[in-house]
Amino acid sequence: MSAEFMPAIGSVVFDTTLSAVGEVVSWEDGHDVWLRPLGDGPEWPANRDRLRPASPAEKMSVGVSRANSISRRRI
Template sequence: MTEDDAGDADPGQLPAVGEAVRDTACDRVGRVTGHEGPYLQLRPLGGGREWDAEPCRVRALSQDELLSALLAEVNARSRQRA
């Protein structure tokens, strides 16, 4: 799925469990943990509470976006320990 077709998601092309995606409705990044009814369940990359997302509002992350999101998560954890 690309950014251009995020609004036209085909139910047959749902992201796979484990895939990192951006929920454009709330501008959050997470991993797909499952599919329940018409929604995807997403969990933050660093763990935490799941949320439901509409499949038409999610898009796959590029490698650069995934690396950036993972780095931001590591930095946030390091600030909490200090």
């Protein structure tokens, strides 16, 4: 992704370094971004050059994974 990509706080992005979807929660030094997973888990720092907007399929995949995890706990 180009250096011009500046995701807004609250936007959902795909971190190509970790192959993970996260919500932008803050900026640090104008270059590093802190992301929060859409499901449970700790926040992580990401380089904005390695981010791109998450596709609808990537966002849906997170929801499906979360639903599967919940259903497995009920068994």
